[in-house]
Amino acid sequence: MVSKTEETQLNRLENQVDNGGGGAWEYLCLVRKLKVRRSEKVLKYGLSILNDLKKRSSLGSEEWTLYEQVAIAAMDCQSLDVAKDCIRLLRKAFPESKRVGRLEAMLLEAKGSWAEAEKAYSSFLEENPLDQVIHKRRVAMAKAQGNISGAIEWLNKYLEIFMADHDAWRELAEIYVSLQMYKQAVFCYEELILSQPTVPLHHLAYADVLYTLGGLENLQTAKKYYASVIDLTGGKNTRALFGINLCTSAIGQLAKGRNKEDKESLELQSLAATALEKDYKQRAPEKLSLLTTALKSLKVSS
C-alpha cells in the first residue's frame, strides 16, 4: 500500500535523480519496498550504479538484489541482453539457486518461448508443488498468451490452496471485470474487503462493480460503500463523491413512485455535491462550470 507520505517521497526522489542529484540507491530501495513498477527508471539508474565499479563495491552483498531488480526491469523494457548478462552473473554467484532459476524462466517468458518456460515452471513445481511464486507466474503466462479462461482456471486452483493471498484475489477480480463477469468479480472483491477492511480502494472497486451491475439493491449497497470510502479517506477521494451523486440519482430514477427515504438521500447528495464543488474550485477552477452543469442534470433527472 502506498501512502501519501511515501508517494511524495517517491516523487521527490524521482525528481532528484532525474535532475542529476544523487540518491539513486535510495530511489531503487524505495521502489523495491513499495513494489511499484518503474522499469525504465530502475533500468537506467540501476545500470548506472552497476557499471560503476566503485559504487558497486560500496553496496556489498546488496548488489545481488540490485542485479535481480535490474534484470526484471530490463525484461520489462525489452532489453533482453542486459537481462541475460545480469542473470548470467547471478548464476555464477549462486549456482544452485532456485531464485535465479525462476529469473531464467522469466527471461524465457519475456523472449516469447512459451513452451520452454512452461517446461521450466512445471519442473520447478514437481520439486516443490507449493511454490507460490511459480504458480502465479504460470497464471501470468497464460494471461500473456491470451488464454484468459486457462488463467482463470489456474488462478482458481491456486486460490483453493492459498486462500489468504489478496494479490491473487485482486488479479482474479480484475480478470473477471475485463470479461464482464461482474457477479464473480463482486465475490472476489468481497473476499478482499473481508481480509483488508481498512483499505478504501477495495471498497471503491466493489462499489464500482455493484453500480455497474445495477438493480435497486446493488445501487443501495454501492452507495453505502462509496460512503465508507469517503469515511476511510477523510473525504479526499473524488471518485467516491461522484459515485454518491450518481447512485442517488440512479436510485431516484428506479424508485420513482416510492417516497421512503427522500430527505436523507437528498441531504447526502447535496453534501457530496458541495464537497465536489469545493474540491474543484481549489484544484481545477476552470472546470467548475462543467461540474455544476453535470451535477444539475443529475438532480433534475432524479
Add this chain to the structure above:
Amino acid sequence: MAMSLGFVVGILGVVILSHAAYSTVQYRGLLKIMEEEFPGPPLIVVIELLLGLVFCMWAALTVPGTFLSIHPHSEENRIVSLPDNLDFMIFNHRARVLPVEMDLKLKH
C-alpha cells in the same frame, strides 16, 4: 536542547517519587515505634507525589519527540494507490513492439 531538558525533568521526577516512597516508609516505621495507626502518608508526601507525577508525565510526553498519526485518513497515512501486482507482471505489452531507444549495456 529540549530533549536534554526533558531528560533532566524526567530524572528529577523519578528522584522526587523515590524520595516520597522513602519518607513514607520512614514515617510508617516511626508510627510503629510510637504504636499508632498508619492512616496514610502525611500531606507533604502527598504533594510531593503529585509533583513527581506531573514531572514524570511532562518528561514522558516531551522526550520521545513528535508522535506519529494513527488515523487512517490523516494526510500522511492515507492510502493513495495499491501496489502494482508484480507477481503477475507480464512482458507481453506494447513496449515489446516499441522498445525504448536506450543504448544500455551491462559493462562487464
